[in-house]
Amino acid sequence: MSSTVLGLVRASHPEPTAAVTAVAALLAAGVGHSVGGVAVVTLTVAASQFTVGWTNDLLDAERDALVGRTDKPVAAGTVGRRTVTVAAALAAAATVALALSTNPVAALWAVTGLLSALLYNWPLKSTVISVLPYAVSFGALPAFVVSALPGAPFPPGWLPAAAGLLGAGAHFANVLPDFADDARTGVHGLPHRLGPTGSRIAAIGLLIAATVTLALGPPGPPSGVGLAAVVAAVVIPTLAWYAGRTAGHGAARPVAVFRAAMLVALIDVVLLVASGRLI
Template identity: 75%
Template sequence: MSSTVLGLVRASHPEPTAAVTAVAGLLAWGVGHSPTGLAPVVGTVLASQLAVGWSNDTLDAGRDATVGRTDKPVAAGLVRRRTVALAAGVAATVTPLLALATNPTAALWATLGLVSALLYNRPLKSTPFSVLPYAVSFGSLPAFVVLALPGAPAPPVWLVAAAALLGAGAHFANVLPDLADDARTGVRGLPHRLGPAGSRVAAAGLLLAATVALVAGPPGSPSWLGLSAVAAAVVVPPLGWYGARAADRAGRRPVAAFRAVMVVALIDVVLLVASGRVV
């Protein structure tokens, strides 16, 4: 694998890109998409995630170099900033085109999610409204997945609300490892204004609220699977905070907090699909 390709992979934020794409594919399967119907849904979400990741690393290249982020391929010189910017533009263009292979209404939601996420990268990242793009983009994801299914009804409000809450929680968890570096380069989003303790509380509370919405939203009584998901939402985030602090003390980049969010998201979707109460 050439250094340019490797740099593009690393600049795409591969872990969250893979996790979000997997969640979307699992949800699409759960709502009844056929194998041929899964392809444009998963492709759209993957392209959107690539566009957002590459855009983020393009715009943050100067800041990453300032704080010595050797894990960032542009700042480390592994790939040119222009190359990553071009890749972001291609992925952003491909996203709505792939989404249109489903239907125009679903494509509108996919495009909304992409535009919202790009607006986070600039200019909302350093404002008190930094959480809004995460809520909008995550909330639009299940709307796109459900509406992409031929003949599907409008997505239930509880499903969109749960995804929006999950996205908001992901924002606070995702920023935690970067608070010190962001302070050095003038980034002042909502998590920075709340501080580490406030952001941890916000992340944990939002993740729990998202899981409760998924459990209590569908008709009928919550199953033991749903209650297990609530328990996971209570237990997993503190374990993530502990792992992040341990990594920080060991001199490694503390990414455990955001991984905890992805674990909760995957548990939520797996249990939701298994329970047959997606829509």
């Protein structure tokens, strides 16, 4: 793999990109898309995620260089800004084109999610409403997946609501490893105003709320799988919080709660697929 390709992969925020794309693929299969439909949904979401990740690294390059983030290819100079800019533009165009290949309603949801995420990158990242783009973009994801089905059905309200709660929780978890760096570079989003403890509480509370919504939202009594998912949503972030605290201040950038959020997201998708009651 060439250094440029490797740099682009690293600049795309590969962990969340892979996780969100996997969520989209599993959701698409769960709601009944054909193999071709699953492929289109997956590629659309992947392109959108690449756009957001690359744009984020471009906008944050100076901040990342200031705090010595050698894991950031643009800031470290291992991949050129022009290369990443072109890649982000192509990915954005691919997102729109792929989404339009489904139907206009689904395309609107996909573009809404993309634009919301880009607005987080600039200018909302350092504002009191920094959580809003996460909630909107995550909520738009299942709405896109469902409405991309033939006939463009409208998603049940509990589905984007649960995804929005999950996205909001992911925002608070995502910021936790970067508190020290963000303080040095003047980033003051909602998690920074609440502080590390408040953000951990918000992340865990929102993740639990998302899972409860998924367990109780579909018609009928909650399944055993749904109840087990609620237990997991309580236990996993709590253990991650404890692991992060016991790691000590001298540990490398803590990512325990962030990774717990990604794991709970995948558990929630399994809950959705297993329920068989999405639409």
